[in-house]
Amino acid sequence: MSDSVPQKNRATVRQIGIRDVARHAGVSTATVSRALNRPESVSAELREKIRRVIDEIGYIPDASARALSSRxxxxxxxxxxxxxxxxxxxxxxxxxxxxxxxxxxxxxxxxxxxxxxxxxxxxxxxxxxxxxxxxxxxxxxxxxxxxxxxxxxxxxxxxxxxxxxxxxxxxxDNAEAGRTLARYITGLGHRRVAVVGAHQRNNDRARARMRGVLEVLGDAGCTPRPDWQLNVNYVLDDAADAARLLLRSDDRPSAVICGNDVIAYGVMLAAIRLGVAVPAQLSVAGFDDLEWSRHLQPSLTTIHMPxxxxxxxxxxxxxxxxxxxxxxxxxxxxxxxxxxxxxxxxxx
CATH class of the missing domain: 3.40.50.2300 (Response regulator)
Incomplete structure (x- = not known):
């Protein structure tokens, strides 16, 4: 096939059309059109053959023409x-x-x-x-x-x-994911639990997660007091600032549930810098199961999202x-x- 392909340059590429594809592939222009616009209507073998020809001769389909013909x-x-x-x-x-x-x-x-x-x-x-x-x-x-x-x-x-x-x-079900994580934390025996969530403006996923968390904490009789319910941007520095607010006094939580893994990273790093041992003195959990979550020391408990x-x-x-x-x-x-x-x- 390659012997019959014309030498390409900028001028010839612009002139190559669907008829050239059909000729080199040995099929009709209608077949080429179907392969481009409705690939499911031709066999996989034929699609691959036409694709190889297109790659070799440098044909660029006209998107606007394709849109007009196929809508x-x-x-x-x-x-x-x-x-x-x-x-x-x-x-x-x-x-x-x-x-x-x-x-x-x-x-x-x-x-x-x-x-x-x-x-x-x-x-x-x-x-x-x-x-x-x-x-x-x-x-x-x-x-x-x-x-x-x-x-x-x-x-x-x-x-x-x-x-x-x-x-x-x-x-x-983001609310159920929140309930699952909170049940685990309270099941460990924690009752002094703080939450550091992502900002919830126009973010129904963050709201649902925290709603589920707070439902379970409320049922366990340990709803976080207002200064233990914080929302931050999705950045490490803001999460670390929130952690410092929670941990710089002796009256601190024993666990922090975070709205996502990045926030949890910030909380853990701030805790370690303040000399608060994780998890001996503070348990930390997140959502999402990012790749780094299993590599941190200590590795992060989290909700895995597919x-x-x-x-x-x-x-x-x-x-x-x-x-x-x-x-x-x-x-x-x-x-x-x-x-x-x-x-x-x-x-x-």
Whole structure:
């Protein structure tokens, strides 16, 4: 095949068209069009053959023409609060890999936990012709819901499981995850428990986690007093500042439940610097089970979230929906409690 491929340069690449692909592959232009626009309609062997030809001759499909013929751009948008977050980065990488395997492009935007910014970003993505949209959580500007409904843009809420709502969701029951972690801490015998959560503005996942934690602590008769209920940004320094507020007096908690692993890292590091032994004098627990959580000394007790699978499931939901299938609207993912070295029964 390579002997018949013309020598490439900038001028010839621009002139290469779908007829060239069809000729070198020995198929019709209609077959090439189907392989590009509806890959599921041709065999895997034929798709691979056409892909090899495209790679060799340097053909670049005209996205606008493909969109006009198929009414699809094979582009899915995603809006997340920030990419300065290991969980989002990890999940988006898994989503990107899945979508690439389905011949879809991922367009990413961030909203900084601001619903007005999210609305603006969604409009930008819709203007660029996305076929569907992935959104984090279910905290929305009402105009965004109207926009997606008017434009007939399918979407899915990722990171939450809310079967009582009409909007598709893929994620865990965050409140139950909070209850699970708090039951473990109180089961160790802790009653002097503080919580350091992530800021909850436009963050329904953080609110649900802390709601679950506080429910169990309340049932155990140890609701944290107001100065033991703190919310901080998702950064080590802010978490360390919160820990210093909690630990610099003799009247301190015996355990701290944190809204995520990064906050827990900050609390643990501050405790160690203050001479408070973890877990002999202070138990610390988090959420998410980031990679570093098992490598710290002591390693961190946490709730494991199936991050990659959640994002891939969200992508698959939209791909299946766009293919005319009827995927399950609400998909509940399992979390698990990972007990490590940072927690122990309260000391004497």
């Amino acid at each position: 699809r751009t094979r582009t899915i948008g995603a809006i997340v609060p920030t990419v300065d977050n290991a969980m989002f980065a990890q999940g988006l990488q898994a989503l990107q890999s899945f979508l690439a395997g389905k011949d879809y492009l991922l367009l990413l935007a961030t909203n900084e936990y601001d619903l007005d910014v999210e609305l603006k970003q969604a409009r930008n993505l819709v203007e660029r012709g996305i076929d569907a949209l992935i959104l984090r959580g279910d905290e929305r500007h009402p105009d965004l819901r109207r926009l997606l409904d008017t434009q007939k843009i399918p979407f899915v809420n990722v990171g939450v499981y809310e079967p009582e709502k009409p909007y598709p969701s893929v994620g865990v 991050t990659n699978e959640i994002w891939v499931r969200a992508g698959r939901y939209l791909v299946d929906l766009l293919a005319g299938q009827q995927p399950l609207k609400h998909q509940k993912m399992d979390f698990s409690l990972i007990v490590r070295e940072s927690t122990a029964p309260p000391g004497p």
